[in-house]
Amino acid sequence: MSVWDGLTGQTAVVEALTAAAGAAALIGGPDGALAAARAGMTHSWLFTGPSGASRADAARAFAAALSCERAAPAAGPPGCGECVGCHTVLTDTAADLRTVRAEGLSLGVQDVRALVRDAASAPTSGRYRILLVEEADRLTDSAANALLKALEEPADRSVFLLCAPSVDDVMPTIRSRCRVVALRLPSVDDLVGALLRDGVDERTAHVAARAAQGHLGRARLLAAAEQARARRAQVVALPGRRGRVGACLAAPADLVGAANADAEAANSERDEAEAEALRTALGVGTTSSGTTGRTKRATKSPPKGKTMMVRGAAGALKDLEKSQKSRGRRTVLDSLDRALLDLAGLYRDVLAHQLGATVDPINPDAAAEVARLAAAATPERTLRRLEAVLATRDTLAGNPGLVAQLAVESLALTLRDA
Ligand SMILES: [Zn+2]
Structure with missing residues (x-):
């Protein structure tokens, strides 16, 4: 090694x-x-x-x-x-x-x-x-x-x-x-080789390597985690959920909700452990009632040093909270970006199908859905949808919160009407 x-x-x-x-x-x-x-x-x-x-x-x-x-x-x-x-x-x-x-x-x-x-x-x-x-x-x-x-x-x-x-x-x-x-993006063969060395079975390795679009970490995740596979299947099924505006908006809400859940799962335990460690280090008590008690006493008879300590501690905790929020926003964006990349991969497959191009599909496991979408639209419309997905990725970069929600909703409507 x-x-x-x-x-x-x-x-x-x-x-x-x-x-x-x-x-x-x-x-x-x-x-x-x-x-x-x-x-x-x-x-x-x-x-x-x-x-x-x-x-x-x-x-x-x-x-x-x-x-x-x-x-x-x-x-x-x-x-x-x-x-x-x-x-x-x-x-x-x-x-x-x-x-x-x-x-x-x-x-x-x-x-x-x-x-x-x-x-x-x-x-x-x-x-x-x-x-x-x-x-x-x-x-x-x-x-x-x-x-x-x-x-x-x-x-x-x-x-x-x-x-x-x-x-x-x-x-x-x-x-x-x-x-x-x-560095260059590893080829599908490179990824398959790496997954096989990990002990992944041949069929899963090929499906995961194609879907990961050059990302080894993602290929490993797709190969290993059933949850990640299910999430991708959900995203790939999104275009099939077209119809009335209400139905269209439910899908992106799912998507943003899932991204938020990802962030929550990834960060919540760590956030709390960090806050607890900081509170202990600052000596402001490790339970909420303890904190209130001490602050109250300090307010009643404020010896100068003590008041400053409590103020300093509050500031430090606020700073920590701020950086944790920033980390959370980024996790949400990363998760949404992965979902949009999956969606772009799907439309690329649809376009390839419509043009009769002999390239390997990114989603060999979604062949039926790809064929159905290909039959239901012209290549021009597929291209417009693919462009809309990529444009949404650009909008999302660095734009967490409400903007992300609106961008994904607007994308859903574009995909319906394009
Ligand atoms: Zn060495």
Whole structure:
């Protein structure tokens, strides 16, 4: 097993990264820095690729290879996946690795400042201090500027690994400082191979791989989770529920409701645990009655320090609530986006059927529904519907709440009338 095993269909990228990590291992030896630079080793990297291309996985595998303890020329290529260096990076417990993820819709300047401070200190055990930003496209302007300063004057032993959907998603000034690693979407065959290696049966592997449209994580989910399959079947059945306006609006309500349920399931336990931990840390009581009691007493006879503590605690809890809300909105949007992608895949199949194109269907399991929809409309109408679905995806990006609800409802009516 090596750290590269999880990177499905990325042979060229793995070769380039292995070469760079191998050269980086020479650092410290005679002319090591020169040799490393020649093999393309550099301080800042930008991993790009569409959702599903595992850019964060690629960045993490590279981080592991840079930390691999068996990375000597005699011991084979770096990234054994078994040594302490590889293992701690892969499990996100390495002392020299700091990972930043956007919990909400954006990545703020505070997170980046902490990262930049880390980058300035020498590595504790590994060769490099590695700073991994999983969603560099979500950096706020001030966060991006703080990062840019660090990239302009990199510390000797620091490596920044940024991930974004495309080079256009980060500031040009940041992009120009980075070596770009472009990942491609794995093919259906790549995905089938990965699922078969997971032990999924042949038929399920083929159905899931096609439906996942290049997204390995989603393919695994489709193959494994009966619930995900049922949800997709529900979405694929949506166009069949056309008719009166009322019926049309019930379907998107289901869709948005399901997305909200997804978010609730994913976040509620975690939200409560975080709030509880914060309340305990601030000493404001762990039950609601306890909190009220203490606050009341503090109001009655306010010793100065105590009042400030309670105010500070309230502010911290409010901040936490705000970031949790932001995370929840994002989960809803992600869930809706997946559903719309399924719907777009269905209309693509309908269009292919109508045009007699000999391409593999995305939804081989929905052949009957595809044939029925194909017979009921012209290719032009199908194309209009497909475009409406894709336009709704664009509208939804970054627009949670009521806008999402209205956009999905308006889509349902367009699909009926287009
Ligand atoms: Zn290793």
